[in-house]
Amino acid sequence: MxxxxxKKLQAGDPMFQLDTATYQATVDSDQAALDKAQAAIPTDxxxxxxxxxLEGQGYTAAQVAGYKSTLEEDQASVKxxxxxxxxxxxxxxxxxxxxxxxxxxxxxxxxxxNVVTASQNTALTTVTRLDPIEVDVLEPSAxxxxxxxLVDEGxxxxxxxxxxxxxxxxxxxxxxxGQLVAPAPTVSTTTGTVSIRFRFDNPHRQILPxxxxxAQVQLGTVQxxxxxxxxxxxxxxxxxxxxxxxxxxAASQTLTETGSYQNQWVVTSGLEDGDKLIVDGLKYMGAGRxxxxxxxxxxxxxxxxxxxxxxxxxxxxxxxxxN
Numbered sequence: 324m325x326x327x328x329x330k331k332l333q334a335g336d337p338m339f340q341l342d343t344a345t346y347q348a349t350v351d352s353d354q355a356a357l358d359k360a361q362a363a364i365p366t367d368x369x370x371x372x373x374x375x376x377l378e379g380q381g382y383t384a385a386q387v388a389g390y391k392s393t394l395e396e397d398q399a400s401v402k403x404x405x406x407x408x409x410x411x412x413x414x415x416x417x418x419x420x421x422x423x424x425x426x427x428x429x430x431x432x433x434x435x436x437n438v439v440t441a442s443q444n445t446a447l448t449t450v451t452r453l454d455p456i457e458v459d460v461l462e463p464s465a466x467x468x469x470x471x472x473l474v475d476e477g478x479x480x481x482x483x484x485x486x487x488x489x490x491x492x493x494x495x496x497x498x499x500x501g502q503l504v505a506p507a508p509t510v511s512t513t514t515g516t517v518s519i520r521f522r523f524d525n526p527h528r529q530i531l532p533x534x535x536x537x538a539q540v541q542l543g544t545v546q547x548x549x550x551x552x553x554x555x556x557x558x559x560x561x562x563x564x565x566x567x568x569x570x571x572x573a574a575s576q577t578l579t580e581t582g583s584y585q586n587q588w589v590v591t592s593g594l595e596d597g598d599k600l601i602v603d604g605l606k607y608m609g610a611g612r613x614x615x616x617x618x619x620x621x622x623x624x625x626x627x628x629x630x631x632x633x634x635x636x637x638x639x640x641x642x643x644x645x646n
Contacts, residue, residue, distance in 0.1 A: 325419075328430045332422040332450060339420035339431075339447055341439070346415040353411045357404035360397060367394040426452040451532060456525040458501060460487060460538040461516040466582075470542055473581060478591065479543040487521040490537040491529065499524045501538075548594045549587040550578075551621045554602040563588060566608050568599040568616045575610040603629070 325337040332338070371390040374382040422428070431448045433439060439447065473479035489497040501521030510517055521538070523530060530536070555563050555578070563578040578593035594600075601608065602619060619629045 324431055324435070326422075326428055328428055328448075331425070331427055333425050334422060336422045337419050338422055338428065338450075339433075341418040341420065343415060343418045346411070346418055350408065350411045350415050353404065353408040357401065357408050360400040360404045363397045364394070364401065367397050370394075420447065422450050424450055424452050426450040453528050453531070454525040455522050456530050456532075457504060457520050457522050458487070458489065458530065458536065458538070459518045459520050460540065461511075461514065461518055464510045464515055464517050467517055469581070473545065474543065478581075479545050481543040482541055485540060485542060487523075488539045489523070489530070490539070492534060492536065497523070497529065497536075545581055545589055545591060547581065547589050547591040549584060550590055550594075550600055551587055551602055552583065553586075554600055554605065554621075555588055556605075563590070563593075566601040566605065566610070568601055568614055571613055571615070573601060573608055573610060573612045573614050 325340055326332060367390070371387070371394045374387045374390045378384060378387050427450065429449045429451070432445055433447055470479065474481055485503045487501040487503075489501065491497055501523040504520040504522050506520070507518040519540075521540075550565065555565050557563060563580050565576050565578060566573045567576050568574075576593055578588070578590045580588045580590050582589050599616060601614065601616065602621060608614075617629055622628065
């Protein structure tokens with residue numbers, strides 16, 4: 324072994340050295356065959372030049388043709404011997420196994436003295452490129468079709484540049500954004516998802532192969548309202564319903580959403596500017612029930628903060644507009 328596990332390698336760095344005896348012997352044999360073939364060329368060339376010069380004066384046309392044929396055969400033999408030597412040197416070079424990419428090598432699966440073959444199923448080791456690293460984001464194909472429909476209908480303005488943000492397994496937001504590499508041209512038959520690949524800078528090796536990460540990708544902007552998910556109820560048929568305060572009573576309203584943003588639904592229809600959304604005390608809420616709402620604010624984490632009012636008052640907040 325010519326490398327240290329875990330120490331970064333550059334492309335072309337040597338990693339393993341195989342036994343060279345057989346391959347070196349082949350190189351030496353092919354070199355000797357080339358030297359032998361080249362040694363015949365000067366004599367063949369002299370014989371042909373002399374016969375050509377004296378053709379008709381001691382040499383017949385058939386003899387000249389014979390010398391020419393011998394010269395060309397030996398020249399071809401030189402080319403064949405050179406090709407065999409070149410290939411033998413290539414095979415000799417293969418006895419030094421080099422890293423195909425820049426990355427970090429794993430612990431080798433072999434030790435000194437093990438027999439290895441070109442067709443074995445077990446890799447000698449694995450080299451992994453960590454910086455930059457590529458992350459595959461899975462998105463249901465149905466969602467992609469919905470987004471395309473919004474764009475075609477003019478309801479969504481596509482982003483000029485598609486980037487991704489990651490949340491790590493410990494909940495930490497990764498500082499670097501990922502650049503789009505390419506979406507897969509097929510849909511998985513088992514999960515119904517499309518794999519979209521992004522490339523991230525990873526200088527501190529925080530992202531490792533095999534991690535499960537949460538990705539947020541902004542594909543475009545939609546004109547609509549943001550409402551906290553805790554203030555809405557999702558029915559069995561997938562519809563979103565909320566309670567609005569109208570004339571001192573609670574009124575049920577069905578909304579149309581196009582997805583979520585952080586902890587909020589993105590609502591494109593069902594709400595109007597000035598509507599008062601009931602965001603608290605929903606456990607016993609029902610349509611037509613009298614309510615005495617007080618102003619409230621909703622944080623990014625979905626937490627409701629009442630601005631004033633007593634314990635029996637219901638909190639209501641205007642739906643936040645999103646551009």
